[in-house]
Amino acid sequence: MRRLRLAAFLALPALLAGCAGLLLKKAAPADIQVPRTPERLARGEYLVTHVAACFDCHSPSKGGLHVPDMTEKGAGGVLFGKEDGLPGQIYATNITPDPATGLGKWTDGEILRAMREGVDKEGNALFPIMPYNNYRQLSEDDAQAIVAYLRTIPAIEHAVPARQLDFPLNIIVNLMPKPMDGPAPALPTEQIARGKYVFTAASCADCHTPQGSKGPDLTKLGAGGMVFHAGPTSYPAPNITPDQETGIGGWTDAQVAVSLSQGLRPDGKGLRPPMPWFAYQGMAKDDLKALVAYMKTLAPIKHDVGKRW
Ligand code: HEC
Ligand code: HEC
Numbered sequence: 688m689r690r691l692r693l694a695a696f697l698a699l700p701a702l703l704a705g706c707a708g709l710l711l712k713k714a715a716p717a718d719i720q721v722p723r724t725p726e727r728l729a730r731g732e733y734l735v736t737h738v739a740a741c742f743d744c745h746s747p748s749k750g751g752l753h754v755p756d757m758t759e760k761g762a763g764g765v766l767f768g769k770e771d772g773l774p775g776q777i778y779a780t781n782i783t784p785d786p787a788t789g790l791g792k793w794t795d796g797e798i799l800r801a802m803r804e805g806v807d808k809e810g811n812a813l814f815p816i817m818p819y820n821n822y823r824q825l826s827e828d829d830a831q832a833i834v835a836y837l838r839t840i841p842a843i844e845h846a847v848p849a850r851q852l853d854f855p856l857n858i859i860v861n862l863m864p865k866p867m868d869g870p871a872p873a874l875p876t877e878q879i880a881r882g883k884y885v886f887t888a889a890s891c892a893d894c895h896t897p898q899g900s901k902g903p904d905l906t907k908l909g910a911g912g913m914v915f916h917a918g919p920t921s922y923p924a925p926n927i928t929p930d931q932e933t934g935i936g937g938w939t940d941a942q943v944a945v946s947l948s949q950g951l952r953p954d955g956k957g958l959r960p961p962m963p964w965f966a967y968q969g970m971a972k973d974d975l976k977a978l979v980a981y982m983k984t985l986a987p988i989k990h991d992v993g994k995r996w
Contacts, residue, residue: 713804747765770916776848790838924992926990929987
């Protein structure tokens with residue numbers, strides 16, 4: 688009897704999760720095959736490698752130090768877990784074209800939907816560590832270019848452990864994705880708008896914004912404070928708003944650009960992972976300039992993230 692009750696109790700979260708799965712808002716994947724023109728592949732490679740830094744999360748990490756092993760790019764394996772304050776274990780998946788363990792059997796439309804709408808091939812909700820809410824703000828051409836390029840990287844057979852989310856997050860996760868609510872926005876040409884586009888595509892705010900009770904506290908965009916663990920050490924993401932005292936308001940444009948593209952601060956200290964400056968190293972000059980210009984328009988927020996070194 689007792690055992691039976693326990694079983695019923697354990698089954699409840701699973702049952703609720705199943706019900707919430709029915710609440711998941713999802714659209715059918717687009718029925719398209721993205722033509723793989725050389726221009727599109729080049730644009731896709733640029734965005735994946737030097738802006739969105741997809742392989743940073745989607746490649747095995749060396750020694751838990753958030754340093755992606757680029758000899759196995761896209762093979763998945765980075766774990767986001769209890770250490771990062773998450774109630775569960777979420778592995779970045781294999782996004783190479785391997786048919787058994789990667790995206791080999793997915794259609795282009797299914798990959799696009801996963802990237803922008805947070806729904807996988809089987810129709811399950813993805814956890815928003817995968818920055819799908821940012822990628823839905825990409826232009827249609829850019830989103831498609833990423834898909835075209837992903838299909839051309841070497842296939843690597845590498846199975847990643849299944850996701851585990853504790854109750855009630857296993858239910859809440861289903862309420863997070865939403866279908867695109869219209870056509871994708873156009874690629875902005877004006878400098879500040881372009882900078883914002885790059886900032887969004889690169890998910891800068893995901894690491895540099897403090898966590899509130901329901902995810903990132905967007906009233907403190909860029910104010911830093913999230914703590915990263917790298918082996919035995921841990922340190923907070925800095926405040927990158929233009930606040931003079933606690934942010935980078937005192938840095939020149941050139942100094943900000945050097946920190947982003949070379950990982951070097953004005954005081955000579957090198958930036959540690961997971962700050963993906965090695966990815967931004969290859970960012971186009973115009974994009975970098977626009978990014979720096981946009982960062983100066985962020986609201987300056989006084990927020991001391993505490994001791995960093
Ligand atoms: C901050 C880390 C991070 C970044 C950056 C990131 N992803 Fe992900 N991605 C994840 C995680 C974690 C998952 C698994 C989520 C889950 O299982 O709920 C995922 C899942 C996916 C999936 C679904 C695959 C599957 O098997 O279910 C696709 C497709 C994908 N990502 C593509 C991309 C692309 C393309 C980019 C760059 C444009 C990218 N990701 C950038 C962390 C990331
Ligand atoms: C995966 C997480 C992550 C992403 C994505 C990320 N950063 Fe960082 N960033 C960090 C961390 C962590 C540090 C601090 C490293 C250290 O202290 O050694 C940092 C440092 C910085 C610094 C140096 C500031 C200082 O006071 O030292 C700047 C500027 C910066 N990031 C801007 C950006 C911008 C702009 C983007 C997007 C284009 C971005 N970051 C994306 C995690 C991230």
